[in-house]
Amino acid sequence: MNLLIPLMVIVPILCALFLNLLHKKDRTVKAVTIILALALPALPLLANYGMHFFGGYEPLVQNPTLATNLPSLITGTALSTFHPAITYSFQSAQQLFLFVLGLVGFLVLLTSVYETRRPSGVYAYMLFMGIAAVTAILLTDDIFNFYVFFEIMALVTVGIVMVSNIKGNYETALKYMILGGVAAPLLLLGIAFILGVTGNVNITDIVYSIKTGMVDPHNPVLLIACGLIVFGWLYGSGLPPFHTIKSAIYSKALPSGSAMIQAFSVFTFIALGIIILRIFSYLPFSQWVILGVSLLAMILGITMAIVQTDLKRIIGFLAVGELGYIGIGLGLGTAYGITAGLFQAVNEVLITALLFIGFGVAIYQTETSNTRKLGGMMVRNPLVAFLVLLGGLAMAGVPPLNAFQSKLMLIQASLNAGLPELGVIMILLSIVTFMTFMKAFHAVYLRPKPADLEIKNEKIPKATIISMVVLLVVCIIFGLFPQYVTSYLQPLATSLAGGVV
Numbered sequence: 001m002n003l004l005i006p007l008m009v010i011v012p013i014l015c016a017l018f019l020n021l022l023h024k025k026d027r028t029v030k031a032v033t034i035i036l037a038l039a040l041p042a043l044p045l046l047a048n049y050g051m052h053f054f055g056g057y058e059p060l061v062q063n064p065t066l067a068t069n070l071p072s073l074i075t076g077t078a079l080s081t082f083h084p085a086i087t088y089s090f091q092s093a094q095q096l097f098l099f100v101l102g103l104v105g106f107l108v109l110l111t112s113v114y115e116t117r118r119p120s121g122v123y124a125y126m127l128f129m130g131i132a133a134v135t136a137i138l139l140t141d142d143i144f145n146f147y148v149f150f151e152i153m154a155l156v157t158v159g160i161v162m163v164s165n166i167k168g169n170y171e172t173a174l175k176y177m178i179l180g181g182v183a184a185p186l187l188l189l190g191i192a193f194i195l196g197v198t199g200n201v202n203i204t205d206i207v208y209s210i211k212t213g214m215v216d217p218h219n220p221v222l223l224i225a226c227g228l229i230v231f232g233w234l235y236g237s238g239l240p241p242f243h244t245i246k247s248a249i250y251s252k253a254l255p256s257g258s259a260m261i262q263a264f265s266v267f268t269f270i271a272l273g274i275i276i277l278r279i280f281s282y283l284p285f286s287q288w289v290i291l292g293v294s295l296l297a298m299i300l301g302i303t304m305a306i307v308q309t310d311l312k313r314i315i316g317f318l319a320v321g322e323l324g325y326i327g328i329g330l331g332l333g334t335a336y337g338i339t340a341g342l343f344q345a346v347n348e349v350l351i352t353a354l355l356f357i358g359f360g361v362a363i364y365q366t367e368t369s370n371t372r373k374l375g376g377m378m379v380r381n382p383l384v385a386f387l388v389l390l391g392g393l394a395m396a397g398v399p400p401l402n403a404f405q406s407k408l409m410l411i412q413a414s415l416n417a418g419l420p421e422l423g424v425i426m427i428l429l430s431i432v433t434f435m436t437f438m439k440a441f442h443a444v445y446l447r448p449k450p451a452d453l454e455i456k457n458e459k460i461p462k463a464t465i466i467s468m469v470v471l472l473v474v475c476i477i478f479g480l481f482p483q484y485v486t487s488y489l490q491p492l493a494t495s496l497a498g499g500v501v
Contacts, residue, residue: 004047005090006054008098009136011039016128022121029119037109040102040131044095051141057085078214083202088139093342093492096485097138097267100346103474104263104353105131107467111357112256114461115364123163127260130156134264137271143191144201146275150187150236153264154180160257161249169252176245179235183242187232193225194279207278217282226280230289233276237269239297239327243304243320250316251369255360258312259353262319266352269323270345273330277338277496287333294327295425302429305436311359311369314440315352318395318433322348325426329410332417338493339486340409346485347402347478351394354471358388361464362444365457371440376449381460385445387468392441394475396434402478409486 015036022029051058060067060080067075074080109127113119133153140146154176161173195201197219198209210217233239238246246265250258273290280286301321308314326348329341361384362377363369378385394401397408407430414422478485 002048002050002052002090004043005050005052005088005139008043008047008090009132009139011043012128012132012135015039016125016132019121019128020125025121029121029124030113033109033113033119033124036128037106040105041099042102044098044102047090047095049091049095052088052090053083054086054088057083059083078208078212081208082200082205083141086145087141087202087204088136089141090139091491092488094138096346096488097270098135100349101131101134101138101263101267103470104349105260107357107470108256108260108353110463111360111461111467112254114463115254115256115360120163123160123254123257126156126159126163127257130160130260130264134267138267141203142201143194143203143206143275146271147184147188147191150232150268150272151184153268154184154236157249157261157264160261161253164252164254164257166252166254172245172248172252176249179242179245183232183235186228187235190225190228190232193221193228197221197225203275203278210279210282222280223283226276226283226286229272229276230286230293233269233272234293236265236272237323238265238320239269239293239323240300243297243301243317247304247313247316247320250319250356251310251312253312255312255356255363258316258360259356262316262352262356263349265319266323266326266345266349269326270330270342273327274492274496277330277333281333281496287331290327291331291422294324294331295422296324297321297327298324298425298429302432302436306432306439309371311363311371311374311440311444312356314371314436315355315359318436319348319352321429321433322352322395325407325410328422328426329413332413332419333497334413334417335490335494335497336409336416337413338496339489340406340413342489342493343482343486344403344406344410347394347406347475350471350475350478351391351403354391354468354475355388355395357464357471358384358391358468359440359444361460364464365455365460366453367456371443373450373453374444375447375453376445378445379449380455381445383465384460384468385441387465387472388445389441390472391468391475392434392437394479396437397430398434400476400479402475402482405479405482409482 133149136149158173161169198206200206209215235242298321301317305314305317326341326345329337397404411423
């Protein structure tokens with residue numbers, strides 16, 4: 001039992017509740033937020049790998065003393081291997097994911113308290129609660145526990161939009177909630193079907209039941225459950241047909257909030273994608289569905305970004321397209337492909353946060369995100385422009401930055417899997433991504449400043465520059481030394497590709 005594992009969820013929740021009590025106490029909120037946020041990237045580094053069983057109830061086979069005087073009907077069957085408690089699993093991949101989530105969370109919180117004239121305890125509450133929910137989503141081995149925090153994450157997303165005080169935010173939040181009122185219950189229904197067939201909500205036990213023939217893997221109820229869970233996966237991560245509402249969510253949140261929401265989407269995407277692979281990998285069409293949806297997301301996300309005039313929507317649609325790269329890696333189903341997909345997920349969280357915060361500087365100074373009204377920001381902020389440019393190059397996969405390494409791995413994985421067409425498509429879409437980014441970059445930084453553009457905030461907070469520099473440094477390190485990142489991801493990828501429980 002490693003108590004630091006549950007603390008990775010408990011600590012952000014306690015921080016959120018405490019900051020909510022400090023609402024309207026501006027100076028206190030700023031200081032306490034920064035201090036508490038330091039724990040977010042630190043806890044995953046301090047915790048040891050292992051399992052945590054809530055209530056201490058590990059399987060009987062792991063603690064025979066619990067089985068004393070129990071009938072052989074229990075101790076002599078598969079019941080002794082099942083997990084009677086909610087289980088959290090913390091391994092190398094989760095450590096990397098949670099460190100990146102914590103680092104982005106810390107930088108987002110740092111940026112938000114200095115870019116806001118009156119730091120909001122409610123806004124910090126939402127960010128901390130979202131981080132706690134996504135941490136639980138990444139750790140849990142219980143599919144119902146996953147659903148509980150999935151719902152919390154969705155509500156926090158709506159909350160971040162509602163407290164951002166941007167015109168039209170309430171309408172967008174309501175639309176997202178209405179769609180969630182359909183998609184989330186369908187996800188829960190799929191989980192209920194699995195429970196009804198297997199008698200378990202622990203994912204490891206569900207996989208064991210299917211692989212050992214305890215239940216019929218081709219039971220039509222399981223097939224329906226697969227479809228329902230995939231539908232919930234599309235909603236939670238913002239894949240088509242939910243990509244338009246997800247990009248609208250980004251546009252109605254503060255840039256720091258958009259960066260955090262995107263991190264939530266990416267890690268929910270991979271967490272639920274891993275669950276689908278673990279439970280339904282025996283269904284050949286499950287991987288083809290992942291590949292098909294991911295390819296559609298890449299094409300729709302990147303092409304729709306071209307026609308946008310709102311900075312945050314441009315980045316949002318580009319982020320949807322980048323999700324498709326992650327899905328390609330998962331859908332290929334090979335150890336190398338899954339490693340590449342997970343590596344791309346880590347890279348996307350970092351790069352998208354850099355772009356949201358970087359372009360957010362222009363929005364902070366001018367109080368507009370309309371590219372038609374922006375221009376001339378290069379002269380005013382050359383350092384910010386340089387950092388944003390490098391972030392765009394990273395997203396497009398330009399060497400030696402981090403996304404180049406993950407996208408190169410994805411292309412190699414496609415070739416190894418006998419699908420060279422996917423590699424060609426990824427190369428072409430990376431070129432279009434770069435063109436789309438440069439269009440936005442030109443509109444903000446390179447073209448002449450419009451005569452009616454008013455600079456309302458002259459000074460850029462140092463915290464914003466620090467956040468951008470830290471994110472860029474991490475992107476460069478991951479690009480120069482990808483082996484240090486992939487070594488954390490390979491054990492998980494190998495187990496998924498080999499069908500290991």
